[in-house]
Amino acid sequence: MVPKSSSGNPSIGAATFSAALRLDVLSICSETPLDVAIIGGGITGAGCLRDAAMRSLRAALFEREDFAVGTSSRSSKLIHGGLRYLETFDWGLVFEASRERKILLKTASPWVQPLPFLVPVYRGHRWGLPAVAAGVWLYDLLSAFRNVGHPSIYSRGKTRQLEPELRREGLIGSVLYYDAAVHDTALTLANVRSGWDQGGLACNHAEVTRFLEENERVTGVVVRDRLSGKSFDIRARWVVNATGPWSDLTRAKLNPSLKKRLRLTKGVHIILAPRRLSRRRAMLLLAPSDGRVTFVIPWCGSTLVGTTETDFEGDPATVCPGRTDVDYLLDTANYYFPNEKLLRADIVSVFAGLRPLLQDEHNLPSKVSREHHLFSDRPGLLTIAGGKYTTYRRMAEETVDWLAAHTPEWRSRLNPCRTAEDSIRPTSPASALDLFVSPPPDEFRSIALHAIEREMAATVSDVLGRRLSLLLLDRQHGSGAVENVAQILRERLGWTSDEAARQVREYRELIRLARSGLD
Numbered sequence: 001m002v003p004k005s006s007s008g009n010p011s012i013g014a015a016t017f018s019a020a021l022r023l024d025v026l027s028i029c030s031e032t033p034l035d036v037a038i039i040g041g042g043i044t045g046a047g048c049l050r051d052a053a054m055r056s057l058r059a060a061l062f063e064r065e066d067f068a069v070g071t072s073s074r075s076s077k078l079i080h081g082g083l084r085y086l087e088t089f090d091w092g093l094v095f096e097a098s099r100e101r102k103i104l105l106k107t108a109s110p111w112v113q114p115l116p117f118l119v120p121v122y123r124g125h126r127w128g129l130p131a132v133a134a135g136v137w138l139y140d141l142l143s144a145f146r147n148v149g150h151p152s153i154y155s156r157g158k159t160r161q162l163e164p165e166l167r168r169e170g171l172i173g174s175v176l177y178y179d180a181a182v183h184d185t186a187l188t189l190a191n192v193r194s195g196w197d198q199g200g201l202a203c204n205h206a207e208v209t210r211f212l213e214e215n216e217r218v219t220g221v222v223v224r225d226r227l228s229g230k231s232f233d234i235r236a237r238w239v240v241n242a243t244g245p246w247s248d249l250t251r252a253k254l255n256p257s258l259k260k261r262l263r264l265t266k267g268v269h270i271i272l273a274p275r276r277l278s279r280r281r282a283m284l285l286l287a288p289s290d291g292r293v294t295f296v297i298p299w300c301g302s303t304l305v306g307t308t309e310t311d312f313e314g315d316p317a318t319v320c321p322g323r324t325d326v327d328y329l330l331d332t333a334n335y336y337f338p339n340e341k342l343l344r345a346d347i348v349s350v351f352a353g354l355r356p357l358l359q360d361e362h363n364l365p366s367k368v369s370r371e372h373h374l375f376s377d378r379p380g381l382l383t384i385a386g387g388k389y390t391t392y393r394r395m396a397e398e399t400v401d402w403l404a405a406h407t408p409e410w411r412s413r414l415n416p417c418r419t420a421e422d423s424i425r426p427t428s429p430a431s432a433l434d435l436f437v438s439p440p441p442d443e444f445r446s447i448a449l450h451a452i453e454r455e456m457a458a459t460v461s462d463v464l465g466r467r468l469s470l471l472l473l474d475r476q477h478g479s480g481a482v483e484n485v486a487q488i489l490r491e492r493l494g495w496t497s498d499e500a501a502r503q504v505r506e507y508r509e510l511i512r513l514a515r516s517g518l519d
Contacts, residue, residue: 017196019458019493025203026225030232034058036403037221037236039208039250042072043389045242046191047396053200055400055415060201061192062223066462067204068188071244072389073466074353076269076307077299079104079112079390080179081143084293086135091142093371097390098143101180105148107423111187112180114148116281120159122170125286129173136177152176167336181299184389185466189455194424205458211239211254218380227458238403241383245316245354251377258377261385264316265355268325269306271472276346277303277337287332294332300473302348305329312354321352326517349472349514358386374402393419444481448488460485460503461510477511
């Protein structure tokens with residue numbers, strides 16, 4: 001007999017978020033009808049799981065690949081109000097994002113930290129110094145003057161003192177403001193684990209292959225475990241489509257003729273080797289070629305430069321950087337820091353992600369709104385689309401609120417939303433971010449075991465690519481540890497030698513993609 005959690009879900013123990021229990025999770029979900037089945041293990045789906053479980057709903061999340069494998073591990077690593085959205089008069093979005101930034105700085109502090117930004121201003125730029133100064137003060141106003149620090153305006157001389165390597169020709173001055181940095185993958189995992197601890201269930205490598213329907217209502221999903229090939233019919237009062245760039249493809253499983261709701265845009269980032277363009281503060285720059293906003297951000301001991309924004313068509317799983325994308329970012333960095341003379345050899349990794357933006361009339365991708373929207377194509381199915389990483393908690397709250405408003409029988413038992421007040425607690429044995437940079441060799445096995453047994457890492461890519469982020473932060477992308485990790489997983493999960501070899505090949509292909517546009 002499986003014990004019940006406080007939410008009414010069958011529970012297999014809050015301390016055992018283990019890859020070894022994946023099939024148990026799917027079996028339990030198939031035996032006990034759910035209140036909410038969530039498709040998608042990115043930050044939005046993870047936030048929905050946590051919110052639903054905290055409100056005493058029987059909730060489970062199913063992710064086709066691994067948690068945070070898509071956009072939620074390929075962001076600009078920022079929790080920000082969106083200073084540049086003031087230019088398009090998206091004041092409501094800036095206000096909402098600024099409020100959410102404040103909440104996450106309080107409730108997710110192990111993963112979200114204050115980050116000062118410097119905006120250098122040059123002659124000929126579309127933003128003059130008075131305009132930038134006014135913009136950052138308005139930005140501060142929209143956060144109710146409760147940001148971690150207030151703006152400062154610097155002269156040309158002070159700017160050169162703060163950033164001596166910055167391009168001097170045409171420099172007028174600069175403005176300092178504050179946002180926040182995030183480890184996007186780690187925060188997504190923390191939300192999934194928090195939802196699990198609250199009685200929710202979650203399973204990665206669990207693909208929703210089709211919807212279950214009765215009398216023109218969606219009543220659940222069919223989930224196939226991609227590692228064993230086994231399928232499970234899982235019943236649910238509501239199914240939430242939180243698949244980000246895959247939202248339209250997921251909806252098409254219900255009806256291929258449904259109108260597309262998304263406009264996908266590709267964003268590429270490069271990560272530079274430590275001590276190359278090393279920063280104490282971030283910078284917001286305007287690319288000399290087209291005037292687009294480009295960030296230079298200190299992140300996990302390295303420096304991240306991004307992002308591009310171009311329309312994308314096709315399967316979201318195929319998105320990858322190109323040489324043109326890399327050249328664009330290198331050229332921008334070298335323009336503003338001419339003495340650095342950055343080369344492709346200085347790049348540790350490059351990655352591309354997709355923004356799931358809502359369709360609108362704008363021609364330029366950068367002008368498309370970052371707002372989110374809830375809609376239901378058929379009774380029993382709710383899609384949450386659009387939005388940005390920063391507002392995920394609010395998106396999750398609105399999703400559960402919508403479900404509650406359309407399910408009268410829940411009203412007497414539903415708890416109020418507490419995600420704006422309750423902190424997400426770290427579960428790792430070391431400090432929160434220590435597990436996500438390359439660890440000392442003698443600690444590697446214990447950290448890999450922790451990822452498998454406490455963070456549901458079920459493949460070599462899960463361990464090295466996302467739990468440890470070596471795909472991004474290590475110049476060798478963790479290639480020296482591939483065989484070792486495969487052996488640890490084989491011991492713990494009972495793999496055959498053929499499966500271990502396949503996993504090694506799969507990870508080496510990811511390494512090749514991490515070098516896209518470089519070699």
